[in-house]
Amino acid sequence: MAALDPPPSHSAPDRVTVMQGEARASAEPTVEFSTVLGSCVAMCLFDPSARVGGMNHFLLAEPPTHRSREQFDEHYGLFLMELLVNEMLALGASKSRLKARLYGGANIHRGLSPIGTANADFARRFVVQEGIELTQADLGGNQARRVHFLPASGRVRCRLTAAQATPTQQPLRRPQSALGDVELF
Numbered sequence: 001m002a003a004l005d006p007p008p009s010h011s012a013p014d015r016v017t018v019m020q021g022e023a024r025a026s027a028e029p030t031v032e033f034s035t036v037l038g039s040c041v042a043m044c045l046f047d048p049s050a051r052v053g054g055m056n057h058f059l060l061a062e063p064p065t066h067r068s069r070e071q072f073d074e075h076y077g078l079f080l081m082e083l084l085v086n087e088m089l090a091l092g093a094s095k096s097r098l099k100a101r102l103y104g105g106a107n108i109h110r111g112l113s114p115i116g117t118a119n120a121d122f123a124r125r126f127v128v129q130e131g132i133e134l135t136q137a138d139l140g141g142n143q144a145r146r147v148h149f150l151p152a153s154g155r156v157r158c159r160l161t162a163a164q165a166t167p168t169q170q171p172l173r174r175p176q177s178a179l180g181d182v183e184l185f
Helices: 077-090 115-130
Strands: 014-017 022-026 031-037 041-047 052-057 099-104 133-139 145-150 155-160
Touching (some): 022 077, 031 041, 031 052, 041 077, 077 115, 099 115, 099 145, 099 155, 115 133
Parallel strands (some): 014 031, 099 133
Antiparallel strands (some): 022 052, 031 145, 041 099, 145 155
């Protein structure tokens, strides 16, 4: 007698919050990445053939010019973009098949420098320079966004949030730096 396959699971996804300074990748169909963005930007990458996806969340586009390339850390866009691409390649993705979606980059507080605009501009430049196809961008404005991403299917849901839901400070825990594990292209 042949064994029957178990019925499909309709349980809630395994939600993983992607905090400022983090990049996560997965091929697991039950994983859902989520984050809340104000002036920060998140890139959701997906390889439709490998069914691998990932999300990052960066606070600032680029370090001040007086810092060297070796001093990049988890707060800056270039480090997190490269980290995300590398994590996806390690799971079987191919850079030539990657599709990108960009979210965030709002200028929440009037009178402050337009950090959100700088972050959004950096993210757009990065995908062009790296030859990654940009399939969707929801950037700018003055309202925060909540993003949910299913990395194995590439599906994304993005909603505008109330102003009080916008993170205003660094998270209490600081993610481990992966410096030395990132290959810069």
